[in-house]
Amino acid sequence: xxxxxxxxxxxxxxxxxxxxxxxxxxxxxxxxxxxxxxxxxxxxxxxxxxxxxxxxxxxxxxxxxxxxxxxxxxxxxxxxxxxxxxxxxxxxxxxxxxxxxxxxxxxxxxxxxx
Amino acid sequence: xxxxxxxxxxxxxxxxxxxxxxxxxxxxxxxxxxxxxxxxxxxxxxxxxxxxxxxxxxxxxxxxxxxxxxxxxxxxxxxxxxxxxxxxxxxxxxxxxxxxxxxxxxxxxxxx
Numbered sequence: 001x002x003x004x005x006x007x008x009x010x011x012x013x014x015x016x017x018x019x020x021x022x023x024x025x026x027x028x029x030x031x032x033x034x035x036x037x038x039x040x041x042x043x044x045x046x047x048x049x050x051x052x053x054x055x056x057x058x059x060x061x062x063x064x065x066x067x068x069x070x071x072x073x074x075x076x077x078x079x080x081x082x083x084x085x086x087x088x089x090x091x092x093x094x095x096x097x098x099x100x101x102x103x104x105x106x107x108x109x110x111x112x113x114x
Numbered sequence: 115x116x117x118x119x120x121x122x123x124x125x126x127x128x129x130x131x132x133x134x135x136x137x138x139x140x141x142x143x144x145x146x147x148x149x150x151x152x153x154x155x156x157x158x159x160x161x162x163x164x165x166x167x168x169x170x171x172x173x174x175x176x177x178x179x180x181x182x183x184x185x186x187x188x189x190x191x192x193x194x195x196x197x198x199x200x201x202x203x204x205x206x207x208x209x210x211x212x213x214x215x216x217x218x219x220x221x222x223x224x225x226x
């Protein structure tokens with residue numbers, strides 16, 4: 001069974017810092033990996049999707065990389081802002097699962113203070 | 115992309131009662147997924163709903179507790195039955211579209 005781990009569990013930083021959030025997964029036979037943002041008590045907002053054939057994806061200040069062979073992904077946030085404060089979730093779809101069925105990590109709770 | 119409307123957004127319910135959560139998608143999809151997020155935890159899949167067939171439940175979840183309907187390709191409901199405080203969670207529906215997963219805004223359920 002696929003297991004997804006995220007480190008650190010929580011992170012508190014001053015505004016302007018560059019951040020790295022880590023995600024690891026146990027089964028490298030994945031279809032894709034997706035990073036989400038979740039605000040308190042809310043649903044999920046998709047940030048970046050990396051397909052298994054890709055190495056990275058970028059959107060604005062966000063960059064996500066994927067190393068399938070080592071079972072790792074990182075989410076890089078440049079020049080962090082207080083509005084980035086949220087929980088960031090990493091999820092994978094593995095090739096043995098129904099397409100669309102995600103395995104989630106527990107998330108990294110990020111606080112960016114002014 | 116897919117836009118998912120989920121309701122209610124939140125509810126406070128008495129123990130022993132049931133709540134039905136609705137999920138409406140703006141396009142036809144084959145599979146719909148229901149997840150639970152308990153306080154401080156990550157998302158756990160409850161079941162997969164395929165139109166025209168019985169939902170497939172994950173280990174630890176049973177149909178009597180979480181009955182699901184899937185009457186057409188754009189709509190599904192999840193009922194949380196005979197609720198207890200342990201059912202207090204965020205419940206989310208999800209669909210897959212062109213390799214990417216999309217989520218509704220979630221239903222925040224508190225059982226008192």
